[in-house]
Amino acid sequence: GGSDAMKRRAGESAAEAVTDGDVVGLGTGSTAAHAIRRLGDRVDAGLDVRGVPTSFASRELAVGAGIPCLDLSEAVGLDGPGIDLAIDGADQVATGVNGGGAPDTGGALIKGGGAAHAREKLVDAAADRFLVVADPSKESPRLDRPVPVEVLPSGRTAVAAAVREADGEPTLRRAERKDGPVVTDNGNLVLDCAFGEIADPVALSATLAEVPGVVEHGLFVGMTDEIHVGTESGVRIESV
Ligand code: DER
Secondary structure, eight states: OOOHHHHHHHHHHHHTTOOTTOEEEEOOSHHHHHHHHHHHHHHHTTOOOEEEESSHHHHHHHHHTTOOBOOHHHHSSTTSOOEEEEEEOOSEEEOOOOOTTOOOOTTOEEOOTTSOHHHHHHHHHHEEEEEEEEOGGGEESSBOSOEEEEEOGGGHHHHHHHHHHTTOEEEEOBOSSSSSBOOOTTSOEEEEEEOSSBSOHHHHHHHHHTSTTEEEESEEOSOOOEEEEEOSSSEEEEEO
8 A cells, every 4th residue: 555655755854864874774665765865875975884674575676776684693793793773564553542441552553464474573683773764554443354373384273273373364474476375484374363352463463483393473552762654744753
């Protein structure tokens, strides 16, 4: 959804938040791609920055844009420089505060449309600040899109059964330009799990995380620091 102009405004807005010497997590998807391209322009203009890509695709874009890259294992850990901020897109952003005592879900995300959410979550969580870039079509009072779940191939049917136990409906993600299922950068498969409206993303996140065979799920809860929403007229920046 959302026009490319709005995605571009969001991505470029987040790229402006990067300061000299930063290590930046580079998200995956078409909105984050705008941030990567803008960062490339800023590198050409003399910005000193290093990128930590979240996928094969984002690394390809970063290298093409002239952004020096670090592997996550070089950036975080004892002698690494750390990650100052991460810029990443989302499939859905919760804007509502759940009434009725359910936990506040503001800033909770569904990610994984690009099947990159395992390394995205690693990088986005390791960053001191996590900036989400989106167009208004991604915003919703409650999360209600299917949750992508990366699974070990041999565990796909066991995980599917556990998802059904949790009142979800799992669908193996089929590839388009390849026969058979989508295979992630990590060599795993993806189940898109429909739960309808998700009243308590924190609880569902914990439930999915403990299912054996789940490599990573696309609920990002309690991680968002800022949301840059590209609009028709400009950018709306929300602090979470
Ligand atoms: O896979 C992801 O989580 C991406 O961030 C992605 O789903 C968002 O994609 P888009 O920016 O191309 O809409």
